[in-house]
Amino acid sequence: MASHRFKQNSILVANTFAFTMCFMVWTMFGEIGVPIAEQLDLNGTQFGILTAIPILTGSLSRLPLGAMTDRYGGRPVFLGVLIAVVPAIWLTQFATQYWQLLALGACIGLVGGNFSVGITYTAKWFEKECQGLAMGIFGAGNAGAAVTKYIAPTVIIMLGWQSVPNLYAAIMLITILLFWFFTYSDPTHRRPQGTSLRAQLKVLNDPRVWKYCQYYSVVFGGYVGVSLWLTRYYMNEYGLGIQLAAVIATVFVLPSGVIRAFGGWLSDRFGAHTVTWTCMWASLIALFIMSYPATHYSVQAAGGQGTVEFSFGIPVWLFTAALFVVGIAWGIGKASVFKYLSNEYDENLGLVSGIVGLAGGLGGFLLPIMFGALVDLTGVATTVWMLCFGVTLVSIIWMWWTERRAPILTREKKPTPSATR
Numbered sequence: 001m002a003s004h005r006f007k008q009n010s011i012l013v014a015n016t017f018a019f020t021m022c023f024m025v026w027t028m029f030g031e032i033g034v035p036i037a038e039q040l041d042l043n044g045t046q047f048g049i050l051t052a053i054p055i056l057t058g059s060l061s062r063l064p065l066g067a068m069t070d071r072y073g074g075r076p077v078f079l080g081v082l083i084a085v086v087p088a089i090w091l092t093q094f095a096t097q098y099w100q101l102l103a104l105g106a107c108i109g110l111v112g113g114n115f116s117v118g119i120t121y122t123a124k125w126f127e128k129e130c131q132g133l134a135m136g137i138f139g140a141g142n143a144g145a146a147v148t149k150y151i152a153p154t155v156i157i158m159l160g161w162q163s164v165p166n167l168y169a170a171i172m173l174i175t176i177l178l179f180w181f182f183t184y185s186d187p188t189h190r191r192p193q194g195t196s197l198r199a200q201l202k203v204l205n206d207p208r209v210w211k212y213c214q215y216y217s218v219v220f221g222g223y224v225g226v227s228l229w230l231t232r233y234y235m236n237e238y239g240l241g242i243q244l245a246a247v248i249a250t251v252f253v254l255p256s257g258v259i260r261a262f263g264g265w266l267s268d269r270f271g272a273h274t275v276t277w278t279c280m281w282a283s284l285i286a287l288f289i290m291s292y293p294a295t296h297y298s299v300q301a302a303g304g305q306g307t308v309e310f311s312f313g314i315p316v317w318l319f320t321a322a323l324f325v326v327g328i329a330w331g332i333g334k335a336s337v338f339k340y341l342s343n344e345y346d347e348n349l350g351l352v353s354g355i356v357g358l359a360g361g362l363g364g365f366l367l368p369i370m371f372g373a374l375v376d377l378t379g380v381a382t383t384v385w386m387l388c389f390g391v392t393l394v395s396i397i398w399m400w401w402t403e404r405r406a407p408i409l410t411r412e413k414k415p416t417p418s419a420t421r
Contacts, residue, residue: 014182023144030228031152048372053105058112059361066116066354074121092165120350136264136335143257213359219333221363256327263335272339279333286325290385
């Protein structure tokens with residue numbers, strides 16, 4: 001019989017691999033959407049909606065799937081979702097109309113809901129002092145978005161975009177088999193049957209939950225939204241081909257996914273607040289640099305001697321360097337936010353992680369649509385980074401007001417020794 005330590009390691013590896021494949025599938029429309037947009041003559045907003053629809057359904061499913069995980073355990077729920085999405089993945093290759101792609105994308109998106117299942121399933125198998133690292137390793141499956149950026153463009157160029165969903169359906173079938181053989185169930189991890197969903201949902205009255213939703217909508221929602229948009233951005237702004245654009249985009253996508261494990265370790269060591277606060281500031285500064293649009297200046301010369309003209313813009317190397325900083329910061333922040341949850345909501349971690357994961361996923365759904373709408377409306381490509389800068393700033397202000405300002409006020413209210421005599 002397998003030891004507890006063996007089960008822990010086996011579940012962590014199998015869970016992380018399966019989630020990586022899930023994320024790969026979940027974000028595939030960010031790549032196949034580029035040739036589809038050319039084929040169907042889609043504008044920026046329509047492209048944003050196409051890439052974001054799977055993110056929406058994956059986000060909305062996180063809450064019920066998280067509650068089901070608390071009730072029935074992680075293994076059967078995770079496996080059920082994997083099996084359910086395979087037909088939709090395979091059928092995508094036969095879609096020829098926009099509405100068909102939206103419908104299939106909505107079905108495929110359910111695979112993104114496995115995050116709230118897997119994060120809870122993983123955490124329940126580990127001791128509290130190790131949960132941050134374990135959840136960070138599992139969350140590193142976000143790197144599946146980078147896998148898609150390596151695989152999909154090459155397949156598109158060689159065989160056409162229709163071959164990508166065909167390949168991904170086969171990969172998902174292999175994943176199902178591996179998950180079945182290398183994971184285990186523990187009945188003690190399930191919530192007692194007598195607890196109603198209504199009673200569980202009372203946690204929504206806790207304002208801290210909404211705060212963590214805001215944090216996660218930045219670090220995870222921003223990660224997903226930007227991942228879906230980057231290939232198109234590099235192609236339009238810097239004139240790169242789809243394959244080169246996708247490879248350069250992995251400078252953001254891959255490190256941000258893999259570094260999550262390190263973020264979990266940092267959170268165990270230094271605390272969720274310190275790590276999250278640092279990550280927010282680092283990403284804010286980098287986004288400020290990325291937000292500067294290409295500008296042409298015309299200055300009146302002294303003495304009315306004509307004009308002096310010059311241009312300024314962010315070169316591709318500087319933009320990519322700032323993008324890398326954002327990816328690292330958000331990758332670590334994704335782990336630190338969930339360290340908050342494992343510390344404070346151990347009894348109903350599945351439900352709370354589903355709520356917070358839903359908020360993060362909704363951020364990933366809304367951002368590509370807002371990106372497309374902003375570019376269509378203003379004609380300025382860098383408005384997408386201005387938007388990311390704004391939502392990051394909101395999180396910093398909220399964190400200061402509720403977590404850093406509160407200890408200062410508490411110290412100020414303490415009576416002095418002379419006043420107590």
